Amino acid sequence: WAFGPISQPQLPVVQNWQQAQQPLDLFVFQKLELAGVAWSGSADPVSLVRRVFLDVTGLPPSPEQLKYWTSQWSQDRYTRLVDQLLADLALGEKWARMWLDVVRYAESNSYERDNPKPNAWMYRDYVIGSFNSDRPYDEFVRHQIAGDEVQSPSTDSLIATAFYRLGIWDDEPADPLQAQFDEFDDLVSTVGQAFLGLTLGCARCHDHKIDPITQRDYYAMLALMRDVTTYGTRADQVGNNQLDLYPEAANEHRQAESNIRKLKRRMEKLEKVAIEKMSAPDQRATEGPEREQVLQQKLRDYLDESQWKNYQAYQRELSQVHSDKSKLPTRTTTLGLAKLHAQPPTTYVLLRGSPHNQGDRVDPSFPEILGGGDPVMPQPASNGKSPGRRLVLAEWLSSKDNWLTARVIVNRVWMHFFGRGIVRSPNNFGLMGDPPTHRELLDFLAVELMNSDWSLKQLQRQILLSTTYQRSSQSIVASASADPANQLFWRQNLRRLSAEQVRDSVLKISGQLNLQQAGPPMYPELSAEVLASQSQPGNNWEKSPPDQQARRSIYIHVKRSLPVPMLSVFDFPETDSSCEARFLTVQPGQSLTMLNSQWMQQQAQSLLERLQREVGNDLWRQAKRCLELVTGVTAMPEDVAELVALVERLQVQETLSDAAARRGMCLVALNLNQMIYLD
Structure with missing residues (x-):
């Protein structure tokens, strides 16, 4: 199917056309009506707002944002939210990761030494900027x-x-x-x-x-x-x-460096003449760390007048070249051809x-x-x-006559909104790949993409405003029986957050998230046991300041031989080859990491300190605010009571201090399914 040209499909005629928010919905409705499968209703405003925040920016809404957007709910209000989020610079930081997975992005070379790729991060910033500017x-x-x-x-x-x-x-x-x-x-x-x-x-x-x-x-x-x-x-x-990104500056730097080398060679030639005339102890001293001191004190004694004048002239010229070089535009290089x-x-x-x-x-x-x-x-x-x-x-x-380029990127974008693509094998549209569940829809969106000057934001907007995207993830018994894999998109898929979304959400909730954008990578603190797993333990893993370690996960240094445990346990991909879609596992290591890792303990402490700043030391108010920060919605009294009882139980049964018990409350809240999963 993929080797045939794209044609503009006709919009299908369906019974429930009035429910369609976008033309793409008609293709989904047609398949559902032909199969006799009922579809779920619209998602509730809270679930939908949280969904679109995380799908577009990769960050959860704050309780205040959630309350603002869900009040006086309407389709027009939802449209304004979508447009605002598509203009948010956080979009690039979320969506760039999709592309970085595909192009096997990493900042090191692999194999035994796994040395860095200098300036690879500039490519990462290029991708982020491209998504933000709608290149x-x-x-x-x-x-x-x-x-x-x-x-x-x-x-x-x-x-x-x-x-x-x-x-x-x-x-x-x-x-x-x-x-x-x-x-x-x-x-x-x-x-x-x-x-x-x-x-x-x-x-x-x-x-x-x-x-x-x-x-x-x-x-x-x-x-x-x-x-x-x-x-x-x-x-x-x-x-x-x-x-070199600026060849003119590079040429000036190269010329200056060449002049420095020439002058140093001339000076070294005269120094050699003088050293040969020195006493044996002084000669030996010039072979060690005291060389400069000896030359400064005795060089004049062993050079004739002409040689000494030449040496002084070289010194002055060298100083001038260094001064001129310091005033040149910065020489900027990037990883590239x-x-x-x-x-x-x-x-x-x-x-x-x-x-x-x-x-x-x-x-x-x-x-x-x-x-x-x-x-x-x-x-x-x-x-x-x-x-x-x-x-x-x-x-x-990039030609419109190419049959695959538009189809492939449309499928990738769709996959990141629904958990799977129209073609379930995004890197394989061949005979061994999965056939499309909605071929006409795929071709329709591909044509729309090309006709909108290849605007990915326009494609994202069409999908976000569709009835299909806005569906609830609630199951219907008959529909689940007829289409258990949700091939026909009769409901939205319940999805676990990506590794980056989990980490970034925790940082935002704890109040530690640093929103600084672009620039060199940062290095989160890793345990000695993790660093020891390399062939050269600790090699090329720097230590970033705490505020830099709190930046978004896309800025973490990607070293092939040293996956960051907090990310790898949530299925951060191998980077040796193209990753078409990440595994989405649910396994004990995730719970163990979320409960026991030093990083999560630190975030729980930061969350507790945030609660103390915002609501004081009253336990009930802290528990209520804690739940609201994690879930985004007003906490129910019975849920607050359960957290308060947990703190009291930890103090009595585990003999924890009041501060430790409250920190435990924060840790439990950060482990709630409402934080980890997207409804």
């Missing part, structure tokens, strides 16, 4: 595939090329040539899954066993990216992978995937099943750095 999705694609080759490259488009550098890297491979093509395979596979929803990597060693993708198709796609240099050796890391092959190597089919066994030569082209052909390759760029092949690939991927 057209076709431009978003072009930036990542060929941001350095587009007309008039911008800072953003150059940063976006870090897409090519996010994968794992073996810095001491047993077979360097094989490792090089493993890196290329990572690129071909990720491009195929992220943008096309196809498992192109399955055609590396032979024709795809399931989909109509040949081995020649695979290597023809690889040829479009052969100008990309691989990571290379450890010595190549800066030259290959650190891209710093070095390219202006004349890409010839690409061959590799028999059985081995670079040591070349087959026929292949030219750059697209998979035959998606139009194929021999695209016209541009003349090499005037700067001599790039042949322009990737721009051809980027234009094809």
